[in-house]
Amino acid sequence: MALPTTLPAPVLPRLTGGPRLRWGVLAPGFIAGVFADTLHRNTDQRIAAVASRDAARAEAFASAHGIPEHGDDYRRLVENPAVDIVYVAAPHTEHVRLATLALEAGKHVLVEKPIAASAAEARHLAEIARRSGRFAMEAMHTRFHPKTTVITQLLDDGALGEVRLVQAELGLGGVPVDPTSRLYDPRLGGGAALDLGVYPLWFHDLVLGSPTRIEVSGTLAATGVDDQWNATLHHDGGAIGEIAATMRTWTPSHAAIGGVDGRIHIDSRHPQPGGFTVYDRANQPALRFDDETGIVGTHGLCRQAAWAAQHVADGLTESPMHPLSTSIRVLETVDAVRSGLGVTPVEAAA
Numbered sequence: 001m002a003l004p005t006t007l008p009a010p011v012l013p014r015l016t017g018g019p020r021l022r023w024g025v026l027a028p029g030f031i032a033g034v035f036a037d038t039l040h041r042n043t044d045q046r047i048a049a050v051a052s053r054d055a056a057r058a059e060a061f062a063s064a065h066g067i068p069e070h071g072d073d074y075r076r077l078v079e080n081p082a083v084d085i086v087y088v089a090a091p092h093t094e095h096v097r098l099a100t101l102a103l104e105a106g107k108h109v110l111v112e113k114p115i116a117a118s119a120a121e122a123r124h125l126a127e128i129a130r131r132s133g134r135f136a137m138e139a140m141h142t143r144f145h146p147k148t149t150v151i152t153q154l155l156d157d158g159a160l161g162e163v164r165l166v167q168a169e170l171g172l173g174g175v176p177v178d179p180t181s182r183l184y185d186p187r188l189g190g191g192a193a194l195d196l197g198v199y200p201l202w203f204h205d206l207v208l209g210s211p212t213r214i215e216v217s218g219t220l221a222a223t224g225v226d227d228q229w230n231a232t233l234h235h236d237g238g239a240i241g242e243i244a245a246t247m248r249t250w251t252p253s254h255a256a257i258g259g260v261d262g263r264i265h266i267d268s269r270h271p272q273p274g275g276f277t278v279y280d281r282a283n284q285p286a287l288r289f290d291d292e293t294g295i296v297g298t299h300g301l302c303r304q305a306a307w308a309a310q311h312v313a314d315g316l317t318e319s320p321m322h323p324l325s326t327s328i329r330v331l332e333t334v335d336a337v338r339s340g341l342g343v344t345p346v347e348a349a350a
Contacts (some may be wrong), residue, residue: 001096001161002285003262003278008153010146012293013306015043019313022048023132023305024107026074026098027090028061031112035087035139036065038302042295045305050076061293074098078105085110085135085308091182092117092189093346096125099136103128108135110308114198115324117189117346119312119331126324135312137304137319138327141340142271142325144303146291148206151257151276152266155207160244160259167258168200169244177221183247184223189346191225192218193337199246199271201337202330203255204233204241212236216340226341233333262286273300 023039025032028050036281039045049069052058062070071077078086078101085259086102089113096116099109109129115138116122131135144146175183182188183195193201202213205224211233218229227246233241244251255270257263263283266276273296278287311319318324338345 001045001158001261003280004157004159005182007150007289008157009150009286011149012146013144015302015306017044019309020044020046021084021108021305021309022046023098024048024077024078024080024081024086024102025050025061025067026086026088026102027094027264028052028058032087032089033061033064034298035089035305036061036067038299039305040065041267042299042302043306045309048082049077049080052217053246065276071279074101075105076278078102083107085312086233087305088112092194093187095119099125099273100128103132103134103136106132106134108308108312110137110304112139114138114194114331114334115242115327116331117194119335121330122324122331126328129317129324133317133340135317136324137308137311137322138324139301139304140322140327141301141304141338142199142202143206143322144307145273145300146293147266147274147276147289150289152206154264154278155257159261160257160263161261163207163257163259164239165258166239166241166256167243168203168255169251170196170199170253170271171244171246171249172196173248173250175247179223184225186224186344186346190223191338191343192228192245192247193226193334193343196247197229197337198241198330198334200245200255201333202244202326203270204243205326205330205333208233208235208239208241211241211333214333214336214340216337218341220341220343224344226338226343229341231337231340245294272297284290296310304338
């Protein structure tokens with residue numbers, strides 16, 4: 001099959017002028033600050049309330065982001081009639097508890113990635129969400145970037161022919177080996193797989209789905225969490241995924257899809273907004289996609305919120321772009337990687 005001569009148009013949400021939700025934020029840490037900043041800069045979604053176990057922290061967050069209500073009571077926030085949807089930004093091991101609190105109070109939820117600390121937890125959360133009849137989605141912002149929507153259209157159209165290889169890796173340098181840090185604490189779901197590896201493993205799943213066999217090698221930190229690993233994911237029919245994650249060094253953080261009729265190479269820091277190049281059978285650059293929206297880096301988190309608002313307005317309880325089944329499937333692979341490295345399951349470590 002020949003490559004197309006032009007790329008499909010990206011599928012974009014309405015950042016302004018579309019459905020609006022009033023947001024509540026639980027656990028205002030670093031990522032919640034990034035989310036609040038891009039939400040208010042790039043959309044007309046608005047955060048109505050924030051809650052933290054530390055009242056002073058909630059007050060500081062509210063002041064920094066122009067949020068009218070703040071406090072130290074999670075239950076009070078989820079029962080607040082001025083809140084439509086709750087963004088859960090706590091450590092991984094708190095995701096299910098806080099999302100459940102919100103769902104049972106009748107709120108929709110957007111839960112930071114990974115949606116839970118294990119596939120079993122994710123399945124439990126999905127059951128609660130379905131019983132509640134409320135919208136629930138993992139905040140896998142990469143799924144909603146313009147480049148991803150173009151790539152999925154190319155794959156759906158079979159533009160690359162049979163896909164035989166997916167490669168993706170992500171490395172974060174300069175992370176101090178600190179046993180008190182969330183990244184190194186097994187009780188908080190620390191480690192490269194849950195914090196970083198979920199991105200390349202999600203990308204692999206987007207293209208190839210669940211593997212039938214996994215081979216993994218890597219190293220563990222002194223606290224017992226995985227700090228660096230490489231996994232080969234095998235599929236029926238012979239397709240292979242080569243996935244890696246590390247907390248010990250910066251890496252190019254590229255991703256690539258190899259098909260028999262062409263290949264796609266995604267630019268560095270692949271989880272963020274950006275571009276990619278399509279190469280033909282002769283390995284010559286044939287098509288180029290560049291993100292022209294002007295939204296770069298972590299500001300890309302705003303799109304997941306805009307899509308959530310649209311899905312809720314459409315009466316959906318899950319995103320057709322990123323359903324809960326996908327979050328569960330990716331966590332099954334994360335579980336297998338962690339098990340292969342000898343990492344103690346989060347439930348047993350708690």
